Amino acid sequence: MSDRLQAIIDRQRAFDAARGWNAYDQELSEEEFVKALHYTTVNMLGELGEFANEVKKSHREGSLRISELREELTDTFIYLLKLSLLLDMDLNAEHEKKVAKNEIRFAHHKKTK
Numbered sequence: 001m002s003d004r005l006q007a008i009i010d011r012q013r014a015f016d017a018a019r020g021w022n023a024y025d026q027e028l029s030e031e032e033f034v035k036a037l038h039y040t041t042v043n044m045l046g047e048l049g050e051f052a053n054e055v056k057k058s059h060r061e062g063s064l065r066i067s068e069l070r071e072e073l074t075d076t077f078i079y080l081l082k083l084s085l086l087l088d089m090d091l092n093a094e095h096e097k098k099v100a101k102n103e104i105r106f107a108h109h110k111k112t113k
């Protein structure tokens, strides 16, 4: 795990633990686990919806709402992080595996120069 990603995870974990929002650090039954997965996924998609709404406003108003876009994308990222903790993932390792897989899958899309 990269130091920066680990620092982000540690910061989020401390924030959540102080509020009892750290289901990912607790022993959960399968039913509780699925419930936490459901709750976190729905919230992540809610935040992604808020991001999409900011994109819509930027388009409609013809001016970029950069600060709002960044905030909503960060909200989405926080829930994505919490999902990765629930699934006990090493995000660095999983990302590396996926990029290696995509290198093969999309090899024919590689620029020649």
Ligand SMILES: [Mg+2]
Pocket: 047, 050, 071, 072, 075
């Ligand atoms: Mg939000």
